[in-house]
Amino acid sequence: MSDQPSRRHFLRLMASACGLSFAVPGLDLRAADQRGDERAKSFLTIWLGGGPSQLETWDPHPGTRIGGDVTAIPTTIPGVEIANLYPQVAEQLHHVSLIRSLVSKEGDHERASYMLHTGYRPEPTLVHPSIGSIAIHERPSDGVEIPQFVALGAAEFPPRGGFLGDRFDAYRVFNPGETGQNIKPLVSQERQGRRMANLELISKSFERGRGAKAEQTLHQHTVDAALRMMTSEQLKAFSIESEPAELRAAYGDSPFGRGCLVARRLLEVGVRSIEVSLSGFDSHANNHEVQAARSRTLDPALATLLKDLVERDLLQSTIVLVTGEFGRTPTINPLGGRDHWPSGFSCLVGGGGLRKGGLIGATDPHGDETRPVDPIEVADLYATILGRLGVDYEKEVITPIGRPMKLCSGRPIERLIAGT
Numbered sequence: 001m002s003d004q005p006s007r008r009h010f011l012r013l014m015a016s017a018c019g020l021s022f023a024v025p026g027l028d029l030r031a032a033d034q035r036g037d038e039r040a041k042s043f044l045t046i047w048l049g050g051g052p053s054q055l056e057t058w059d060p061h062p063g064t065r066i067g068g069d070v071t072a073i074p075t076t077i078p079g080v081e082i083a084n085l086y087p088q089v090a091e092q093l094h095h096v097s098l099i100r101s102l103v104s105k106e107g108d109h110e111r112a113s114y115m116l117h118t119g120y121r122p123e124p125t126l127v128h129p130s131i132g133s134i135a136i137h138e139r140p141s142d143g144v145e146i147p148q149f150v151a152l153g154a155a156e157f158p159p160r161g162g163f164l165g166d167r168f169d170a171y172r173v174f175n176p177g178e179t180g181q182n183i184k185p186l187v188s189q190e191r192q193g194r195r196m197a198n199l200e201l202i203s204k205s206f207e208r209g210r211g212a213k214a215e216q217t218l219h220q221h222t223v224d225a226a227l228r229m230m231t232s233e234q235l236k237a238f239s240i241e242s243e244p245a246e247l248r249a250a251y252g253d254s255p256f257g258r259g260c261l262v263a264r265r266l267l268e269v270g271v272r273s274i275e276v277s278l279s280g281f282d283s284h285a286n287n288h289e290v291q292a293a294r295s296r297t298l299d300p301a302l303a304t305l306l307k308d309l310v311e312r313d314l315l316q317s318t319i320v321l322v323t324g325e326f327g328r329t330p331t332i333n334p335l336g337g338r339d340h341w342p343s344g345f346s347c348l349v350g351g352g353g354l355r356k357g358g359l360i361g362a363t364d365p366h367g368d369e370t371r372p373v374d375p376i377e378v379a380d381l382y383a384t385i386l387g388r389l390g391v392d393y394e395k396e397v398i399t400p401i402g403r404p405m406k407l408c409s410g411r412p413i414e415r416l417i418a419g420t
Contacts, residue, residue, distance in 0.1 A: 039317035045275040048324035050282030056291035058346040059100045066330035066367040069288045077357045085295035088303035094357045096350025101361020101372035104342040112325035113157035119382040130159030132273030133168040138391045141272045145232035147171030152259035153277035163399040177240045177258030237265040250304040257301040285335035319352035330367030344372035355418045379410030
């Protein structure tokens with residue numbers, strides 16, 4: 001072994017002299033070794049597909065006509081109770097704030113998912129970009145050699161780049177924690193080189209005479225990005241084999257649990273936008289059984305993720321949003337289910353300089369009032385998040401059809417911003 005100090009060792013010494021911190025071996029200094037306010041902010045969405053019931057998660061009304069079979073348990077936010085299906089999240093709730101009064105006008109799964117991903121209602125002539133796509137478009141991460149927007153899990157309606165372009169779509173990983181297909185070359189380096197040289201000849205021949213149309217295929221962009229990722233040390237962030245068995249067990253032996261652990265590793269590398277999805281909350285029949293089954297996966301994974309981010313000093317630089325496309329009706333239908341409910345549903349949001357332990361809004365415990373107290377528009381929530389990410393949410397861009405469009409139409413919620 002050489003006695004000469006490595007470049008990485010030298011950088012560590014220099015950074016240490018400046019008061020920076022370290023924890024993750026084998027990753028790039030600029031992202032992996034920075035913590036707290038040293039890091040650029042990232043956005044992590046925990047997407048609960050199908051519409052989780054607010055009454056069986058974060059806004060229970062036990063003992064009432066609409067309360068169902070859950071009871072309420074205290075949390076680490078004084079005076080705030082959540083459903084007894086989430087005892088581990090209850091212990092970590094003080095790290096985030098709870099909104100019980102989100103409102104939307106979309107009650108269809110696809111349209112509501114669009115709304116909750118973009119902050120806009122669907123339109124026939126325009127596809128709006130997701131908040132995660134806006135984040136990487138406006139605040140790209142220098143030095144990140146793997147995709148800057150990663151969607152973990154098999155979500156039915158994944159986040160899209162919309163009018164910003166397909167290159168801002170999320171890179172999808174359907175089985176988090178497993179090595180992806182075709183990530184490593186199957187041939188020798190020499191043969192790989194010959195293949196790439198031949199591909200370049202074919203690509204240049206294709207581009208000849210096609211101008212911008214060739215660029216629109218994103219062919220060269222995709223090839224360049226794939227090759228950069230295949231040879232990057234940061235690719236290790238997708239693997240959880242090096243994580244302690246105890247920690248992996250705490251997240252849960254499920255695709256969602258593994259996805260949350262991979263998300264934490266991607267945040268350490270400096271990936272700007274991540275979505276981890278857990279589907280199956282659509283409970284038109286047997287609501288309690290459906291919601292309870294999902295809680296057994298969500299509770300340990302989300303609680304461990306929050307605890308892990310705090311212990312690694314990553315929550316200060318990561319905005320975490322836990323939401324689905326809508327909630328579920330206060331009334332229980334003849335099949336024992338709850339139907340779609342876009343008026344007065346819940347989300348958790350925190351980290352990245354947002355206020356901790358806050359509570360906004362309330363719903364009628366008797367289910368008579370459809371409008372919640374202190375309603376919060378989705379666009380306002382996203383203006384808040386984009387602002388904390390350092391994005392000018394009011395920026396107006398010209399879409400491909402020549403239409404000027406703001407990145408976000410909302411206004412920040414001052415009560416969610418720490419120090420206000």
